[in-house]
């Protein structure tokens with residue numbers, strides 16, 4: 156067990172009303188911090204009042220971007236209890252990301268304990284209004300105070316908490332997606348399978364281009380052949396083609412989403428055929444043209460399921476399912492959110508209560 160010291164804030168804040176939460180800009184009273192050095196390993200695990208960090212301007216993370224993060228949510232159930240969804244998977248992925256970036260890994264048990272403890276300390280920040288949650292952001296970055304590129308010898312692991320509004324406060328609305336043919340997000344052998352900050356910086360320009368053209372997100376193609384579908388924005392993507400759900404295989408350049416995996420496991424449990432394979436843009440567009448494409452949707456922690464109503468490729472637009480939410484997307488959304496907020500029994504053993512003592 157990690158020894159975690161707790162220093163409570165002397166100025167507790169209060170949870171804003173649900174319609175004022177939005178995403179990612181309100182923070183709870185406390186945060187978790189832990190330091191790493193080669194000499195001491197991970198040490199000084201602590202929960203302290205949320206506030207600015209003090210780092211050398213030369214800190215590695217500012218220049219060379221040795222940073223990885225995770226994203227999960229704490230949900231308030233009807234009985235008042237608080238729970239997480241498959242948090243151990245996030246901690247495994249955190250370490251897979253850290254390893255790729257040469258950052259020290261955090262023992263999975265310790266990372267989980269850090270998340271559970273800080274959520275418990277700030278459990279009154281888990282909102283209760285429908286669709287709201289406490290977004291949990293663990294992150295790990297190199298703090299070596301030197302511009303020399305000499306590997307990572309000092310790091311910080313932190314967890315901050317942000318109460319968030321309902322993603323679908325105005326109802327689930329199918330999005331418009333543009334296939335990106337210029338920029339690429341990741342290549343095999345690169346960092347695409349990690350949640351490292353740099354991947355998102357590298358996406359900014361394509362996001363801005365798509366937004367300027369009136370699209371909500373970009374659909375990435377593989378970086379080598381620019382031929383195969385990878386993911387949509389910061390979500391994995393699934394297509395129902397002739398009754399089969401097809402999703403890009405995890406080739407190394409795609410983020411292994413926990414929502415993706417949960418959808419695949421659920422669909423298989425329901426007897427829906429699922430294929431994880433290479434899917435070319437050409438095959439997808441052909442399916443859209445012929446009517447074989449029945450549904451398209453993104454999957455990720457933030458939205459859970461995000462139906463796609465329109466695909467644009469090389470200036471040509473294709474509507475999907477008449478811009479309506481398809482039955483598979485709706486069922487996955489209902490079942491997953493049912494588990495997450497504790498409204499349904501959990502046959503998969505995916506939810507994890509935060510104790511409260």
Ligand SMILES: *Cc1c(COP(=O)(O)O)cnc(C)c1O
Pocket residue numbers: 226350386388389390391410411412413414415454455456457
């Ligand atoms: C986080 C993320 C996802 C979704 O992962 P979940 O574990 O389902 O939240 C998909 N793609 C990218 C690029 C991501 O950053």
